[in-house]
Amino acid sequence: MFDNYLIRKDSLENVYENKKAVGFRFAVRIADYRGCFLSLHNGYYIECDGVEYPRELQKFEVNGKAPRDFEEIKTCVWEHWNFDDEAYVYVEKEGGLEPGMHRIKLQQSILSQYGYMPWDEEWLVNPPVPGHGAGAGKTVNICEFELELQKGA
Structure with a gap:
């Protein structure tokens, strides 16, 4: 529903530990207009x-x-991610990203928070793998973004 707004365009940056790049991060918003309890957020x-x-x-x-x-x-069954709250996704990648433009493909996996489907109990034990159809919630398609690596973090 809000696919074009999932990533804040100016948020891609490397993450450092002890002055060494250990990965990258970017700011995201939830695609579900209701927000969700974190326990239903299954990754990306x-x-x-x-x-x-x-x-x-x-x-x-x-x-x-x-x-x-x-x-x-x-x-985190009682913690809520509200619709308008920005969050960050961190990705482990030794050395981080090189300066310049990067193409990121992304799909959120937010499990259904209303109704009951036959696979719901199975997904509690074996959550679906993000990007393979099941559990995509409101982001049915894998979205593409062109982001420039920012200095910081």
Whole structure:
């Protein structure tokens, strides 16, 4: 529904630990107009410059809390991500990104928060892999963005 606004265009930057680039991050918004409880947020399909970065290499920062992996996020049943709140997705990548333009493909995976579908209980145990159709929520398509790496972080 809000696919064109999922990533803030000027937010792509490298992440550093001990002055060494360990990955990159970018600011995101939720595609669901209701927001969601974090436990329903299942991660992202992320491809940057032709390289896919699975959920295991991703962390998520929202509500003023430190970045968390999606195993921890799925336990946050009372914490809500509101529609207009910006969050950050962190991606582990040794050395970070090179300066310049980068093509990012992205799809959010937010599990349904209303109604009951036969696969809901299975998804609690085995969440669908983002980018492969199931669990895409309001972002049915994989969206593409051209972002320039910013200095910072």
